[in-house]
Amino acid sequence: MSKLKTFPMGGIHPDKYKITSESPIMDAGLPEIVYIPVKQHIGSPAKILVAKGDKVKVGTLLADADGIVSADVHSSVSGEVLKVEAVEGEFGYVEDMITIRVEGDEFEPSVDLSSDIAREIPFTAEEIIAKIRQAGIVGMGGAGYPTPVKTSIPSNKKVDTLIINGIECEPFLTADDRLMVEKAEQIVIGAKIINKILGIQNAVIAIDENKPHAVEAVSKVTKTYVGVNVQVCATKYPQGGEKQLITAITGREVPSGKLPADAGCLVQNVGTAFAIYEAVMKNKPLFERIVTVSGDACLHPANYRVRIGTPASFLIDKAGGLTPETAKVIFGGPMMGTAAFNINAPVTKLTSGILLLSEKTSRKAPENSCIRCAKCTEVCPVGLQPYLIARKVRGGNFDELRDCHVLDCIECGCCAYTCPARLPLLDYCKLAKSELKKK
Amino acid sequence: MENIILLSILVLGVTALAAAIVLYLVSRKFAVEEDDKITQIDEILPQANCGGCGKAGCHDFATACAGADEAGFAGLFCPVGGMKVMEQIASVLGFSVAAKEPTIAVLRCNGTCENAPAKIEYDGVSSCRIADRVSCGQTGCPSGCLRLGDCVKACPFGALHIDKTTGIPVVDENKCTSCGACVRACPRQLFEIRAIGKDGCRVYVACRNTQKGAVARKNCKAACIACLKCTKIHSDIKVENNLSYIPDTVSAEKFGAELAQTCPTGAIICTRCGENSHV
Numbered sequence: 121m122s123k124l125k126t127f128p129m130g131g132i133h134p135d136k137y138k139i140t141s142e143s144p145i146m147d148a149g150l151p152e153i154v155y156i157p158v159k160q161h162i163g164s165p166a167k168i169l170v171a172k173g174d175k176v177k178v179g180t181l182l183a184d185a186d187g188i189v190s191a192d193v194h195s196s197v198s199g200e201v202l203k204v205e206a207v208e209g210e211f212g213y214v215e216d217m218i219t220i221r222v223e224g225d226e227f228e229p230s231v232d233l234s235s236d237i238a239r240e241i242p243f244t245a246e247e248i249i250a251k252i253r254q255a256g257i258v259g260m261g262g263a264g265y266p267t268p269v270k271t272s273i274p275s276n277k278k279v280d281t282l283i284i285n286g287i288e289c290e291p292f293l294t295a296d297d298r299l300m301v302e303k304a305e306q307i308v309i310g311a312k313i314i315n316k317i318l319g320i321q322n323a324v325i326a327i328d329e330n331k332p333h334a335v336e337a338v339s340k341v342t343k344t345y346v347g348v349n350v351q352v353c354a355t356k357y358p359q360g361g362e363k364q365l366i367t368a369i370t371g372r373e374v375p376s377g378k379l380p381a382d383a384g385c386l387v388q389n390v391g392t393a394f395a396i397y398e399a400v401m402k403n404k405p406l407f408e409r410i411v412t413v414s415g416d417a418c419l420h421p422a423n424y425r426v427r428i429g430t431p432a433s434f435l436i437d438k439a440g441g442l443t444p445e446t447a448k449v450i451f452g453g454p455m456m457g458t459a460a461f462n463i464n465a466p467v468t469k470l471t472s473g474i475l476l477l478s479e480k481t482s483r484k485a486p487e488n489s490c491i492r493c494a495k496c497t498e499v500c501p502v503g504l505q506p507y508l509i510a511r512k513v514r515g516g517n518f519d520e521l522r523d524c525h526v527l528d529c530i531e532c533g534c535c536a537y538t539c540p541a542r543l544p545l546l547d548y549c550k551l552a553k554s555e556l557k558k559k
Numbered sequence: 560m561e562n563i564i565l566l567s568i569l570v571l572g573v574t575a576l577a578a579a580i581v582l583y584l585v586s587r588k589f590a591v592e593e594d595d596k597i598t599q600i601d602e603i604l605p606q607a608n609c610g611g612c613g614k615a616g617c618h619d620f621a622t623a624c625a626g627a628d629e630a631g632f633a634g635l636f637c638p639v640g641g642m643k644v645m646e647q648i649a650s651v652l653g654f655s656v657a658a659k660e661p662t663i664a665v666l667r668c669n670g671t672c673e674n675a676p677a678k679i680e681y682d683g684v685s686s687c688r689i690a691d692r693v694s695c696g697q698t699g700c701p702s703g704c705l706r707l708g709d710c711v712k713a714c715p716f717g718a719l720h721i722d723k724t725t726g727i728p729v730v731d732e733n734k735c736t737s738c739g740a741c742v743r744a745c746p747r748q749l750f751e752i753r754a755i756g757k758d759g760c761r762v763y764v765a766c767r768n769t770q771k772g773a774v775a776r777k778n779c780k781a782a783c784i785a786c787l788k789c790t791k792i793h794s795d796i797k798v799e800n801n802l803s804y805i806p807d808t809v810s811a812e813k814f815g816a817e818l819a820q821t822c823p824t825g826a827i828i829c830t831r832c833g834e835n836s837h838v
Contacts, residue, residue: 206774212679212695214770461679461694484682544684551689 124329124354127364130501131356132534134455136330140294140414140421145302147425148411148438150225154197154429155207155217155466156182161258162265163189165216174201179228179405182218185253191266192256193218196407196427198226210432210451212461220429230403237305238401245317248400255399256406256469261285261360261389262452264470267396270386271317277381282323283369284311286334286390287353287360290453293473295410296390298423300327300334303394304341308348310393313400318386321347324369325390330355357455358532362387364501376528391472411467413439415476417446429466432474436463439476447479454481455533488541496535496545502528506535510548518555526552596625596651603647604640609715611638611738629654638662638752639716639736660754662737664718664730668749669765669826670703671725675779691746699778702747702767704728713744732759754807762805762815762829764789769800776824783826789818803827 159165166183170176176195183193199222206214227233243251253268273279284307288296300307311323325342327335329352342348353359353368363374365387372383380387388396391409398404407428414421419440426435432449436442442449442463450457451471459482467474496506502525509524526549535545600621608616612635614623624635632654637644641661649656677697681690687709695701706726711719718734719741721727728741732755741750753761764783768775772784785801793809796818805818805827815829 206770208699211693212699213701214774458693461699544689547684547686547689547693550692551686554692 124352125368126354126356126359127368127501129503130499130534131358131364132499132537133355134291134357134537136355137291137414137416138294138297138330139292140412140423141297141331141333143294143298143422145298145410145423145425148427148430148435150197150222150427151430151434152222153202153431154220154222154427155431155464156193156196156220156429157209157466157468158183158193158216158218160193160264160428160468160470161191162263163187163191166190166193168204168216168218170201170204170218172201172203175199176201176220177226177228178407179231181405185256185266189266189269191258192254192405194256194405194407195220196429197222199223208462208465210460210462210465211458217429217466232402232404234402237309239309241309241313241316241400243316243400245319248313248317251400251403252396255395255404257392257395257399258406258469259389260391260395260409260469260472262456262470262472267388267392270388271314273318273381273386278384279318279381279386280320280322280384281370281386282311282314282318282320283365283385283387284323284325284390284393285360285362285365285387286325286327286331286338287365288331289328289355289357289360290455290457290473292414292475293412293453294414294423295412295472297331297334299394299410300331300390301337304334304337306397307390307393308338308341308345309401310395310397311348311388312345313396314386314388314393315347323348324351325349326351326353326365326369328353328355328359358501358530358534361501361530361532363530376525406469409467409469409471411435411471412473413475414473415446415450415478416481417443417476417478419443426467428469431464431466432460432471433463435467435474436476443476445478446476448477448482450475450477450482455537456531484544485542487543490541490543493540495538495540499534499538501532501534502530504529504549506545506549507543509552510543510545513548513552513555518552518559521552521556524552527556529553594625597621599651600624600648603644603651604637605644605736607639607715607736607738609639609736609738609740611736611740612636624648624652633657638738641736662752663732663735663755663761664737664739664741664750665753665761665763665765666704666728666730666749667751667763667765667767668702668704668727669781669828670698670700670779671727671781673725674781674825675700675703678778687744688746700768700775700782702749702769703779704749705747709744709746710741710750713740715740756811756830758831760811760815760829760831762809762811762818762827762832764803764805764826765828766826767802769802771801775801781825784824786823788821788823789827792818792821 164186167186168183177198180195185192199220202219202221207217209215249268257267258264339350366385374383395406411426413435449460529549533546604617606617612620614620645656675698678699685707687705687707690705696705704727708721716734718731719728722729737752766783768782775782785798790796795808796805815832819827819829
């Protein structure tokens with residue numbers, strides 16, 4: 121067997137902790153109240169269309185995309201709008217949210233709830249993009265870039281490869297893994313739909329070798345679909361990073377400050393591909409997603425199908441409640457996710473996991489001095505020198521940071537993970553990026 | 560033997576003399592003409608090089624003073640040296656200097672550990688700038704003090720320290736020169752340079768939270784709730800975005816004590832306002 125593909129520079133091998141990879145996706149059920157943020161994407165917040173007292177159904181449009189880089193927001197439950205105002209979000213900052221009290225579970229009549237798989241794509245590229253826009257789909261891997269914008273490639277660029285990202289390199293998370301095992305064919309059809317938008321015939325579904333069930337399930341389906349292939353990749357973090365994955369699969373490098381389209385590629389997460397299938401073939405707006413609830417302090421780790429807006433505390437209760445060992449609750453994965461300020465904050469389109477971590481796993485070790493071992497430089501998948509960036513940030517030397525190419529940092533956290541002096545290198549890089557963007 | 564010693568002294572002596580002549584000529588030829596005034600002003604300045612005047616340092620400020628006309632000079636001020644230094648500079652230049660009230664930095668937050676108890680434990684980097692990016696801080700107030708002391712690190716005069724019981728920074732009136740380093744360091748713009756006031760008597764709103772009263776009060780007992788009571792005491796006080804602001808034009812001696820007493824939350828602080836004030 122030939123050597124498996126991976127990206128050439130840097131990367132780490134954190135412990136996987138994929139404890140939920142064998143647990144089938146369960147329905148999380150309906151909470152009493154959902155909080156639906158109007159900004160769950162990159163770009164401008166959506167314009168609110170509903171008011172207090174309005175009755176909504178599952179799939180009702182709550183807020184309309186404001187401008188091109190924005191996304192529609194739909195109701196994930198049926199019930200009554202309690203209030204439309206700022207509510208404390210996951211970071212403690214207040215965000216505009218639509219609070220809905222759940223009453224029954226009634227769907228908009230346009231939503232096709234049948235479970236049979238629609239294989240023929242009777243739409244044109246324009247119709248597909250319009251449908252994706254109406255469904256409010258955003259990149260579900262975590263960045264939240266509105267999908268219609270991402271798939272509309274400017275005419276001066278040419279995309280020849282579609283990559284469906286099923287890498288899921290973060291420890292603990294298994295949402296994409298389980299989705300590939302259970303909804304393999306829908307994901308493949310989703311890939312064919314994106315192919316149709318791009319006017320190309322081939323797609324690569326990239327899966328890490330540590331997901332044998334997903335590889336098996338998707339490979340079985342791709343036999344009957346011409347042009348769609350499975351590419352098994354060697355496990356390495358952060359392979360799920362868009363630019364890392366492009367290099368791993370095609371050998372091309374996305375130039376600094378440019379987009380994947382400049383390397384002739386388009387990358388979509390498997391979750392996004394599935395959402396595209398549901399939106400185009402089943403008229404289903406994006407109102408639910410798969411969330412892994414896990415962590416070493418979690419009693420019953422599991423994968424749930426969750427309505428957007430469900431408070432995280434509802435899911436934590438489902439999974440056995442907040443155990444006394446829990447020291448931190450993380451939204452997202454342990455490498456790139458953030459510690460939650462407020463566990464009543466809702467699940468958004470981008471929440472791939474909710475992790476309950478114990479003191480032992482999550483506590484930051486005391487800082488030491490940098491010994492210039494260059495381990496951070498070795499593992500940086502972009503080829504930056506995090507120790508140098510940290511030193512310049514500490515000295516307030518923001519002018520020189522541009523020369524360090526800190527804006528190319530993908531915030532994967534490999535540097536901080538590997539640092540023997542436990543320096544918070546990632547925090548410094550993030551600070552440098554935000555300071556440079558301000559200028 | 561003696562010859563060698565003599566010879567080396569001679570050779571070195573002649574070389575030194577030749578080098579001295581060359582250096583003298585070169586220094587005359589390439590001498591940079593600098594205004595005498597700049598040197599004089601430079602000597603008057605405090606040499607703190609804090610950047611409080613908006614220039615790159617004391618020498619830069621001296622250059623700017625020497626090059627300025629009367630109108631331009633009026634726009635220059637060294638907050639560290641204050642009126643005393645400015646008068647001296649003015650006498651060098653032959654200008655007059657308009658009287659300017661001395662200023663001081665004030666912290667526009669009263670989110671002490673008692674008023675705004677910590678809701679979460681923050682174990683990240685001990686830097687306000689980084690903490691501000693990660694979450695809204697331990698207290699839950701999105702505009703309040705993060706208590707990690709970026710201002711203390713930034714103060715070139717050692718005029719700030721974090722009070723261990725209240726958790727928030729305290730300005731040392733004797734050391735603060737109102738250079739503005741804390742204003743620039745605070746990611747939430749909580750410091751304001753204000754007039755020091757007669758005998759140190761000044762009144763200000765120690766809050767920057769623009770949330771609605773009920774929301775702000777959830778996180779901090781001393782938050783401004785925009786109740787408008789202070790606006791009835793003096794018409795210059797304005798409430799915008801659910802937040803009151805007391806301009807310097809409001810006399811602290813006359814209204815300070817009343818304002819601080821009227822404020823139902825204690826967001827208005829009056830320093831040295833007599834017996835009946837909050838402080």
